[in-house]
Amino acid sequence: MNRRRFLKITGAAAGTVAIPAFIPSTALGRGAAVAPSDRIALACIGLGGQGTYNMRAFIQEPDVQLAALCDVNSGSGDYDMLYQFPGSGTAGLIPARNRALQFLAEAGRPISESGISCHRDFREILDRPDVDAVCVSTPDFWHGLISKAAAERGKDVYCEKPLVGGIPEGRAVCEAVRRHGRVLQTGSHERSNDSVRFACELVRNGRIGELREIRVQMPNNDSHHRRLRGNTGVKPAMAVPAGLDYDFWLGPAPWAPYTRERCHFWWRFILDTGAGEITDRGAHILDLAQFINDADDSGPVEISARGVPIGSGLYNTFIEYDFHCRYSNGVRIQGTSAGERGLRLVGTEGWIFIYIHGGRLEAGPARILNETIAPHEVHVGRSPGHHRNFLDCVKSRQKPVAHEEIGHRTASLCHLVNIAMRVGRPLEWDPVRETILNDPEADGLMRRPMRSPWHL
DSSP: OOHHHHHHHHHHHHHHHTOOSEEOGGGSOSOOSSOGGGOEEEEEEOOSHHHHHHHHHHHTSTTEEEEEEEOSBOOBSOOTTOTTSTTOOOBSHHHHHHHHHHHHHHHTSOSOSSOEEEESOHHHHHTOTTOOEEEEOSOHHHHHHHHHHHHHTTOEEEEOSSSOSSHHHHHHHHHHHHHTTOOEEESOGGGGOHHHHHHHHHHHTTBTBSEEEEEEEOOOOSHHHHHHHHOOSOOOOOOOOTTBOHHHHHTTSOOOOOOGGGSTTGGGGSTTTOOGGGTTTHHHHHHHHHHHTTOTTOOOSEEEEEEEEOOSSSOOSEEEEEEEEEOTTSOEEEEESOSSSEEEEEESSOEEEEETTTOOEEEESGGGGGOOOOTTSOOOOOOSOHHHHHHHHHHHOOOOTTOHHHHHHHHHHHHHHHHHHHHTSOEEEETTTTEEETOHHHHHTTSOOOOTTOOO
16 A cells, blocks of 8 residues: 555544544643753554553653654554553554543643644654654564664654564664664563662672573463463454554555454464564563573574464464573573463572562572672663663663664564474574574574565
8 A cells, every 4th residue: 555545545534533633732731840852752653552551651751742643543442452451442543642641631741832643654753853752562563664664764762572573674673773873772671670680680790600591481371371272263354443444554464354353462373463472471581581691682502492383273373382592601591381470590509580570589599689789790780760761862872771682682582482483493593694504494484574565
């Protein structure tokens, strides 16, 4: 679909669902504590549960001006896994606009002097010189394309994890961010947790001896996982809900008939649009493994894995898995779908377990957690909060705690584990050249094809 035709269609849709051109500043109150010249004009792209959650987090920061909202869904009530807003199943552009007004009122201050514009096409936002940064919270298969385009148009980017849906896509995003001098924060917010950073310091300073192994535990035993296991019937084609531009929602993904359980939330368990738990909460856990192993700019050299796919007609990502990764420094990651969600850091003289989410720590011996890191020892610093860290770096032009290379390398690890399960044989990985050695089939799976006319 070309841009002119899209704008014609969405203009008509806007008329039927009454999306306003902007929210007048008079509706937002007065008396901001931060001068307009010091504010960061932010646009939010993708307004499901996580996108609206991110919008709220940014609104709470006094130096953010919420300039625009964007989603291909004007609003629908079929978000049955909207866990960020318990008791509600409604999300999309208009619900997000309404929530923005509510959040602004709760914060007791304005965000915008000129209003919050509403859009159905993210390219309209990227064309605006008055937008400084974008928050990308779309489904994963859109992340790389939008983030790269935003960097090329001079926008700083906060992008949800996983950063990209394919390994070469991640390198393209990194190159665009660096070439255009942008700031990018990946939404791997667990590494902004104080306890996680303390655990990293304990390991880096030898409190558990020499790090030998990281045991990653990513169980699939929540209610939605149980629903997936039992949801094996054929999913019939359905009428597209009013207000949803389904073709644009699919974007670079292969075309498939609309059915409710292909879209909101559930897309992550379909290989055409997601990669299952490995890139869902696994992106948080494996990100911490990379961080603590001091491998943020690298990756494993060997990967082996076996997995059991969900096995229904629609959902085909892995629901059970066992994987092993070896790094050039000798550290090994052993991953499983059993146990408590988190990771165990095993050294020659002790261990530390980090729970996901929240970062609660356990250790053996327990006294490890009472240790103090001396001034002359290795320190990894603290984050003021993941969203705040991004905003601070937009102003300082420093690298945030989960910058583009970190996001790319974590996503690469996730995708390599999935590829090893898909081909059913061990992989040799060159983290410098970013290629799978001696296995053309597996190497080809690093790339996620994009449906025309979308391309990087």
